Amino acid sequence: MAARIEVEDLRIDFPLYHGQSRSLKRSILAHATGKRRLQENEKHRLVVEALRAISFTLQPGERLALVGHNGAGKTTLLRALAGVYEPVAGSVRIQGSLNALLDPNQGMNPELTGRENVALRGRYHRMNREAVEALQEDVRSFAELGDFFDLPTRIYSSGMIIRLAFAMATAIRPQVLLMDEWFLAGDAAFREKARERLETMVRGADILVLSTHLNDIVRSWCTRVIWLEDGRVRMDGAVDEVMEVFAGKIDTPALFPEAVAS
Numbered sequence: 001m002a003a004r005i006e007v008e009d010l011r012i013d014f015p016l017y018h019g020q021s022r023s024l025k026r027s028i029l030a031h032a033t034g035k036r037r038l039q040e041n042e043k044h045r046l047v048v049e050a051l052r053a054i055s056f057t058l059q060p061g062e063r064l065a066l067v068g069h070n071g072a073g074k075t076t077l078l079r080a081l082a083g084v085y086e087p088v089a090g091s092v093r094i095q096g097s098l099n100a101l102l103d104p105n106q107g108m109n110p111e112l113t114g115r116e117n118v119a120l121r122g123r124y125h126r127m128n129r130e131a132v133e134a135l136q137e138d139v140r141s142f143a144e145l146g147d148f149f150d151l152p153t154r155i156y157s158s159g160m161i162i163r164l165a166f167a168m169a170t171a172i173r174p175q176v177l178l179m180d181e182w183f184l185a186g187d188a189a190f191r192e193k194a195r196e197r198l199e200t201m202v203r204g205a206d207i208l209v210l211s212t213h214l215n216d217i218v219r220s221w222c223t224r225v226i227w228l229e230d231g232r233v234r235m236d237g238a239v240d241e242v243m244e245v246f247a248g249k250i251d252t253p254a255l256f257p258e259a260v261a262s
C-alpha cells in the first residue's frame with residue numbers, strides 16, 4: 001500500500017477552563033492580547049486555538065518540514081498526525097506504516113530492562129524470534145548502554161533513556177516517519193552518530209514530516225515546507241521559496257491578517 005497523508009480542514013483546541021464563572025472567563029478573554037488564540041468555544045469553554053483550517057496532502061517521496069515560531073502549532077500538528085490528539089473538527093488520514101519520534105518515553109515500560117523493552121517493541125511490530133534478536137543486537141550496539149541494557153529502564157539516567165528510545169525508534173523503518181526536532185539534539189558525542197543513523201532512516205521512509213528550527217536540516221532533508229503561524233498555514237511550498245520568506249528576506253501579506261495582527 002502506497003504511503004499517503006491527507007489532512008482536511010483540521011482544527012485542534014485545548015480546553016483551558018471548565019468552570020462556570022462567566023466573569024473569570026470574561027476577564028481572561030479581555031486580557032488576552034495580540035493573537036486572539038484564547039477563545040470561548042461553542043460549549044462556552046475557554047480554549048487555546050492550537051490549529052485552525054489546516055489542509056494538505058503528502059504523497060510518497062515528499063519530505064515536509066514544519067517551521068514556525070514558538071507556539072505556532074508544529075508539535076500539535078505532529079501529534080495530531082500520530083493520532084495522539086483527536087481533531088475537534090476536520091480529519092487526518094494516514095496510509096502506510098507509521099513511526100513517530102515524538103516522545104522518548106513513548107511505549108516504554110519502566111519495569112522492564114532495555115533488552116525486554118526492545119523485545120516488546122519487536123513483538124508489537126509482529127517480528128519473529130530471530131528478527132527480535134537482531135533488533136535487540138542492533139539497539140544494544142547502537143545505544144552503548146553497557147550492563148545497563150539488562151537492567152530496568154526506571155533506573156536509567158535521562159540521557160540513557162534518550163539513547164535507548166532513539167536506537168529503538170530508528171531501528172524499525174516505517175513508510176511514514178514523523179519527527180520532532182529534539183531527536184536531532186542530544187549530547188554532542190551522540191549527535192553525529194545519531195544524525196548518520198537518522199539520515200539512513202529518513203532516506204528510507206516514503207514520507208517524512210519533521211518539525212525543526214534548523215535551517216540546514218530543512219534544506220538538506222526536505223522537499224517542501226509548511227510555515228505555521230498562530231495555528232494556521234502561513235505559507236506552503238518548495239523549500240527555497242518558503243525559507244527565503246520565513247527568514248525575513250521577502251515580505252509577504254498574511255493569509256489571515258486578523259490572526260497575525262497584534
Ligand SMILES: Nc1ncnc2c1ncn2[C@@H]1O[C@H](COP(=O)(O)OP(=O)(O)OP(=O)(O)O)[C@@H](O)[C@H]1O
Binds near residue numbers: 014015
Ligand atoms: N496541553 C496543552 N494545553 C493547553 N495549550 C496547549 C497545550 N499544548 C500546546 N498548547 C498551546 O497550543 C499552541 C501550539 O503549541 P505547540 O506546542 O504545538 O507549538 P510549537 O510550534 O510546537 O512550539 P515550540 O516551537 O515552542 O515547540 C500554543 O499556543 C500552546 O500554548
